[in-house]
Amino acid sequence: MSQEPITVTYSLEQILKEIKQELHQLNQKIDSNQKEFTQKIDSNQKEFNQKLDNNQKEFNQKLDNNQKEFNQKLDSVNQKLDSNQKEFTQKLDNNQKEFTQKLDSVNQKLDKQSQEIATIKATLDAQQPLIQKIPDLAEKVGELKN
Template sequence: MTQTSETVTYSLESVLTRIESKIDNLQRDVNQKFDSLQRDMDQKIDNLQRDVNQKIDSLQRDMDQKFDSLQRDMDQKFDSLQRDMDQKFDSLQKDVNDLKVEVTETKGDIKTLDQKVERIDKRLEKVEDSYAILVKDIADLKGFKSLIIPMVVAFLSAVVTLGLRGFFLGNKP
């Protein structure tokens, strides 16, 4: 084996310059990779942030719409309920007013009926008084009747007797 020896002579300065150059290149590559990685991370974070913000905004809009819709529905139902209650109270108030009018009319009718009953009572008292007088008069007439019948019988007997005498005696009295 034979070896040839080569002599390489480099200056220390050139070796150092080459090492520095390689270190600089390596540093530059590392920095570029870190910068690229940083940009990619920033872009991904920005995209993620934008997506999250969009989703939150969308969710917020949906929630706002649902709350607004719910609020409108509740307002409509409360308004409808309020109208129904107002109508029922108005109807009740009208019924109460009608009842008051009817009670007032009934009181007037009762007063009129009381006056009529009072007049009927007075007329009944007069009728009762007249009845009592008639009963007394009838009783008196019954007593008088017992006197009149014998008197009528006596009168008729006398007339018949006179008539018969006149007829049988020939008009000689």
């Protein structure tokens, strides 16, 4: 069996029509792929934006919580500082009052002792002529004994 060559003839119009159909199919595939690509890009963009929003919200919540915790701790420290400062000021005032009272007491005692010393000195000064006569009197007593 021998095969005879087959001859096929196409008209230019027919070839152009087939090319046009192929181009149309290619364009449809490109359009379809473009739409699919655009949809995937849009979907990925939405997913990314949602994740970014969620991360931003989570970050903001954590930041707010940390800020609140920090503020509470700072308030606690400030309250302790205020309390310690009040206690220190009170103790300082009490010590100042106690010191002033003791100093006043010492000054009063010194004034009293100064007055007593002045009285003793005045008495000694008044008695001085008599004291100076004691040796003479002792000598006379000695003479009288003899």
